[in-house]
Amino acid sequence: MKKFLNNVDDFLTESLAGFAAAHADSVVLHTEPLFVRRRHLQPGKVALISGGGSGHEPLHAGFIGRGMLDAACPGQVFTSPTPDQMIAAAGAVETGGGVLFIVKNYSGDVMNFEMAAESTARKNATVLVNDDVAVDDSSFTTGRRGVAGTVIVEKVVGSLAEAGGDLQACQAFGDRVVKRLGSMGVALTSCIVPRAGRPTLVLGDDEMEMGVGIHGEAGRRRCKMMSANAITAELLDAILTDLSPARGAEILLLVNGLGGTPLGELYLLCDAAHRRLSADGMQVRRTLVGNFTTSLEMAGASLTVCLLDQEILEHWDSPVNTPALRWGA
């Protein structure tokens, strides 16, 4: 294992210290319990809190800021954060509008966020993200996994909260967006969890894991390496079969790198996806390409399709100012 680290036990705290130092103007790191929050809160706004195991950076802390999250609770690598983190974060960023927890559907995360939701004194609601169409039930999940589509949920619900949407409206909007999301990923190499020190999954030199989870969980099948066009077709077919969009539907496409794949290859996948979606009669109205929901150093990528409507499009386009996603005035 070759990684930039000092003591493996300090990996998370040192990494978060670097994050807080780099973005000291906009975020504050709290320890014991561990969470990251916006430096400047907006009174009365619904507070958006997410979190989950580390190793998926920039998810979630990279999306703290105006137009997205108010706080994020990082667990150890691929390990759920604990309820005390979420309760403390809620206490720190709730300013009268209540708390919306955005939770990726993994059993540990769901259980811990539920405990926090029951224990916090703050009014709260939860949006559960389960956009991964690859498999029902998985190593750490009952039901579908929550993956890169989470970024879209955090962006558009964050925008609604910023615009004054109340807790009920934000939750309802989040639930609606989740139903219009589908994702699937493929791994070309494994990730290595620092504490484990060895690859999570063992792939041959000509193999890939189609439908992989963001922790290296098994997907639909282990298969031989294919062309970018063939991989794109298989991912999009799975997603569109699940979403059943109308012909001519307007969509948002997210081409997400899993960590170890060069940006040039992600743009090549983007080209393949645009060609395929166009041939399928879809209209790609917005595209985002980059590493947003990663799996440490895994080489691979996922595609996410979100079926747009006017409300989702407006909240996607609205200004956002976070370390990892930033546009608009």
Add this chain to the structure above:
Amino acid sequence: MKKFLNNVDDFLTESLAGFAAAHADSVVLHTEPLFVRRRHLQPGKVALISGGGSGHEPLHAGFIGRGMLDAACPGQVFTSPTPDQMIAAAGAVETGGGVLFIVKNYSGDVMNFEMAAESTARKNATVLVNDDVAVDDSSFTTGRRGVAGTVIVEKVVGSLAEAGGDLQACQAFGDRVVKRLGSMGVALTSCIVPRAGRPTLVLGDDEMEMGVGIHGEAGRRRCKMMSANAITAELLDAILTDLSPARGAEILLLVNGLGGTPLGELYLLCDAAHRRLSADGMQVRRTLVGNFTTSLEMAGASLTVCLLDQEILEHWDSPVNTPALRWGA
């Protein structure tokens, strides 16, 4: 070799097509000859043009937009673009203010940009970037290599051009910034050039290349893996020995990933660098962390220090709106 591609000969054109599709609102892709340009030009502004071999994405095309470049000329992977690309780009984006070529110091790039500078009918000047303190002369270079500091040059000179600086002022500012820049990188794994299909450098399971170039060129030494603190100390010592800053100097720190290193590890390096610089009496005023000047899927990172003054700081902070770097109004 496992990469997302169709035909290796189409790698660059497909990747650029995906880039143009994802950013169709702000960039235009030209083929024959190949270059990427801003969609909306500003009459009379000095036009900034950069370029070089592909494989370093988002450099350079990712930095096209308001506040940075007007055009970029991509060569094949790790191969210089040709003068006809630069001449065509100059003709397309020069609007009366002349052209400033920003060139990384590699022999092929230097030769081809010189030919373009002599052949174009447009008034022009050149800034040569040679920020890599690791070695004098290298596989593809006479003198020091140009690496991640190029992003800082493109940002601050782009800002001056946007503010109305003329060609001479932009060139002089660029030359001045280059003298205040130092970078050094380290590779934990090799990259694989698609056409070659095999690793550029062969590193043992416990080895790293200290002072590596962004094409996998040899650095200062091949050595055993060290802690993040020790790596950071060696990189910063080399940079600060070169720059000889005054005690208390204000600096901009760039922690740049070479492609295959997870963001969490880059932030850990950022923490180590902040601690070390602070102990050395430096004041880190600005920090940028991420993949900006990559070497395909190479695991590794580089550190860049820029000695700030008021003018550089103001042009660093000014608004920028490009696919890969974006902030401000």
